[in-house]
Amino acid sequence: MARTPIRKVSTLNVLVTGGAGFIGANLCRELASRPSVGKVVALDDLSTGFADNLTGVDAELVQGSILDADLLDGLVSGADAVVHLAARPSVPRSLADPVASHHVNATGTVNVLEACRRARIPVVAASSSSVYGAVPALPKHEDLPTRPLSPYAASKLATEAYVLAYGASFDLPVLAFRFFNVYGPLQPAGHAYAAVIPAFVDALLRGRPVRIFGDGLQTRDFTYVGTVVKVLADAVLRKVTCPGPVNLAFGTRVPVTDLSQQLADIVGVPADIRYEAARAGDVRHSQAADGLLRSLFPDVAQVPLARGLAETVGWFRTLPEYAAAPAGWPLPVEVG
Template identity: 80%
Template sequence: MNVLVTGGAGFIGANLCQELVSRPDAGRVIALDDLSTGFAANLEGTGAELVEGSILDSSLVESLVARVDAVVHLAARPSVPRSLADPVASHHVNATGTVTVLEACRRAGVHVVAASSSSVYGATAVLPKHEQLATRPLSPYAASKLATEAYLLAYGASFGLPALAFRFFNVYGPLQPAGHAYAAVVPAFIDALLRGAPVRVFGDGAQTRDFTYVGTVVRVLADAVLRRVTCAGPVNLAFGTRVSVLDLARQLAGITGRQSAIRHEPPRTGDVRDSQAADGLLRELFPDLAQVPLVEGLERTVEWFRTLPEYHPERPEHAAHAAFGSAEPN
């Protein structure tokens, strides 16, 4: 089976390409990426073919879809803060780009698995969050991801397109970049701890998240493609864990053996207060699924960070810092 992965040079996409290439039932793996947030180096040694281009290029997308049996649509303009800075750009990539991909898939009749987001639940306070809850997006990013899954499921209902929409929660792991304004919380915390810099926490840090290791996520995605799994509604891809941001910081401090000050900053617009997945439907569709525990996943992630040259221990800025959890002026 040949597979196209849009956003294939990104964090999740590159991990998925590596997973697919390792599967005996998978054939050619093509990664389409405009390299706006992904990196060609992520695919080195995977055996995947990188095609540099945009999902908004309908001719390119159609030509690539014609070469495969399935598509995993991960390409997106990520980040709630980035969508607040430029809502139209998020809409173009996440909504219009998805329609471009779906049109090519409809004409070719290929199976499509696509990434939505837990952010679509938004202001819905119920925990754990199950797929039958009303959606109340709090940001343009969340609205654009709701459009992604809605278009996918509508194409399934209208045109018989075999489709599966996953709602990703807080995915973390190797290849997830740090060191930029829109970095996710796990790489941002690891980066700060390894550099001896203050750990930035938005709000009081009591907000909770359902963290999911990328290795687990890509195994589910690969299984979904190779078994041609479909579903008429969205499916949460997380396991019902619930960890506060401050607890995450403490666990990472223990794993890294580094101590840094916590610097509290104002809460960010569009951020959800609490997130926790109901995983009943996921386990029904993937009964043999085994998750990687949070501590183990964080250890693997820190180990990967330590392979990067900028975090080599001989660098002087890795000297001991203030005691973790101590106060620091905002």
């Protein structure tokens, strides 16, 4: 059967699944700022995203689920590219309900890919560094085996595998990124599944203990969301594809205890650290090899961790619940 050719347009209409979430809303803002982007549509069921994240962004929010195949078909038919970020995040959340993580992250991804296959629309999708799991080698390069340690990691490996399989099977233009500990403005705190940086900032600004699970010597490769969304936008606009996964991180490696001290210094308070038992499914060390990323995106510029953390704390201080806390006042994260 002859395939319908990919449409060629002067401006791109982009559908972002998970578009009201932390990364998704930042991406919608970045896309809307690009002259070569026409319409931006954010699809989100608002289970972990927030409509307020898109305030002031020239993007249309459609509340709905990637499990709704008919809705996806309608939205994809009006798009020229899809960035698939919708997922049920968090290792602990997947341990509490593995089936729900599978449905959203694996089955939902197949729904997105089927809609894109029918419409012949390119897909950029988010996988996770968690797929490396128990593999001890550092830095993590894309040719390493994968050994997921949690249902979440397994579901993201399924996401990635389906995306790449659709590229190979149906000649669909695809690109699958492995995200490494993305942080920055709009990342929520104040809930049981909060990621490490917002959890730490929340604790420090409220004068509460910083909870570290394990000995604190576990390391992470943190990537500022502003850098991530620039890469995603460039991938869409330049129609970058790759037959294998691509790490989206820069090879930094920071112990969690050091991270807590850096944040305490920025907030201006001492860190009252409380060590707790290590959590099931947590990876010991994470560090990306970035050679493939830099070959595909030679102009990418990494935001240094110190600057990214300062901008993140600054954003937290704009929120009503933290705005009353002057610098240096122990008013304040649970480690993810």
